[in-house]
Amino acid sequence: MAKIIPIKAVRPAEDKVALVTCRNYDDYSQAELAAWLNFNPYSFLHVIHPAYIHSQKISWDKRFKGVAHKYHDFKNDGIFVEEEKPVFYLYEIQSKTESYTGILAGTSVDEYNENKIKKHEDTLQYRVDLFKEYLQQTQFNTEPVLITYPDSVEMNTWITLKKKSKPLYSFSTTTKQKHTLWKIDTESEMDWLEEHFATIPNLYIADGHHRSASAALLHKENKTPNKENLNYFLSFLISESTVKIYEFNRVIRDLNQFDTTSFMEALTSIFNVVCKHQELWKPTEKGEFGMYIDGKFYALFLRKKPNSSEILENLDAQILYNQVLNPLLGIGDLRNDERIDYISGKQPITTIKELVDEGEFAVGFMLYPIDISEIKTIADADLIMPPKSTYIEPKFRSGLVVYEL
Numbered sequence: 001m002a003k004i005i006p007i008k009a010v011r012p013a014e015d016k017v018a019l020v021t022c023r024n025y026d027d028y029s030q031a032e033l034a035a036w037l038n039f040n041p042y043s044f045l046h047v048i049h050p051a052y053i054h055s056q057k058i059s060w061d062k063r064f065k066g067v068a069h070k071y072h073d074f075k076n077d078g079i080f081v082e083e084e085k086p087v088f089y090l091y092e093i094q095s096k097t098e099s100y101t102g103i104l105a106g107t108s109v110d111e112y113n114e115n116k117i118k119k120h121e122d123t124l125q126y127r128v129d130l131f132k133e134y135l136q137q138t139q140f141n142t143e144p145v146l147i148t149y150p151d152s153v154e155m156n157t158w159i160t161l162k163k164k165s166k167p168l169y170s171f172s173t174t175t176k177q178k179h180t181l182w183k184i185d186t187e188s189e190m191d192w193l194e195e196h197f198a199t200i201p202n203l204y205i206a207d208g209h210h211r212s213a214s215a216a217l218l219h220k221e222n223k224t225p226n227k228e229n230l231n232y233f234l235s236f237l238i239s240e241s242t243v244k245i246y247e248f249n250r251v252i253r254d255l256n257q258f259d260t261t262s263f264m265e266a267l268t269s270i271f272n273v274v275c276k277h278q279e280l281w282k283p284t285e286k287g288e289f290g291m292y293i294d295g296k297f298y299a300l301f302l303r304k305k306p307n308s309s310e311i312l313e314n315l316d317a318q319i320l321y322n323q324v325l326n327p328l329l330g331i332g333d334l335r336n337d338e339r340i341d342y343i344s345g346k347q348p349i350t351t352i353k354e355l356v357d358e359g360e361f362a363v364g365f366m367l368y369p370i371d372i373s374e375i376k377t378i379a380d381a382d383l384i385m386p387p388k389s390t391y392i393e394p395k396f397r398s399g400l401v402v403y404e405l
Helices: 014-020 030-039 052-057 060-076 109-113 125-138 153-162 187-198 209-221 260-267 316-325 350-357 372-380
Strands: 010-012 080-082 088-094 099-108 145-149 169-172 178-184 203-207 232-239 244-246 248-252 271-277 288-293 296-302 340-344 363-366 391-393
Touching (some): 060 125, 125 209, 209 232, 288 350, 340 350, 350 363
Parallel strands (some): 145 232
Antiparallel strands (some): 010 080, 088 099, 099 232, 145 203, 244 391, 248 340, 248 363, 288 363
16 A cells, blocks of 8 residues: 655745745756845745855755754745645646646655665665755755656546646746646545555655655654654655656767777677768667767667566666677766766757767767656566666756655
């Protein structure tokens, strides 16, 4: 069963919600960040990036204490309000091309530890430890773990009906997205949601592996048995058919011991190589790869599929690593090798062309995105995908719903 609980959340005052909420801190350029902080006193960026001018000169401990202090200032100033009782939320994100709707709830740390909430991505321990310290110092989280559940006609019908009711918030952002939040606070609705999810044997983490691992570590180290909120972590639950999965493309700084001619010759033993000249070509199915080098695009078609029944060995990201990145280009550690960088598939492939043309990188590779069934198969087999295999949407806005610990 999948256990979800309503949360006694803190959220922006209705008249300030569009001013308070923000994208993930890392999404902002330095100029953009400075502009928001200078001209919008209500932005949640003031909370997650306190004393921003001096932030690079202070320790993590002092920075986290500053986050906690600024958060309480926002509450004391009435920028945030607290729900009177635990509730669920229905949340919709709409852009010109995409629409995502899901449930905001608490999910069980115990079920995460028991692998009923399944994972497909590895974590870096230092990042888990650092975010655990953040949670411990600030005592709140506003970045939910993105979790998928199986599609259900019953759930879809309920969501459609709920959307006809008056929302708690409805606002637009400068990224031309519309955000709508409904409160689910009647006993009958909350009971129905809990009972519906109780029939689901497993949930799957789509994005947020470090956040869930940090919550589990904090729960393990907790010495205060009465802190019930530590038994759950904030989650955004969305049907698996609506989650959007992009690939992560690869750019490499040099060709190792090769020049362009000898590198192309080495590739022809692995792929059928077709020159596409200036056509912005991307793979159209699994087993195809795009490449940009020396001012031209190429289509790469595997001559021979991997002789393995292992699902990991058949992932395009792993094939590229096994056949090209490691043996030819000498890339060993995909996480830490400074010769490789990653470009999300949401960005146009002209980004890769520009990076190579400018000389910062020698070659770029484009992959075909995996689908949710592959992620579930890997998670069910307790396997871990190669680093940077997926870029997943939707992305949640910071400061919209705060879960206090």
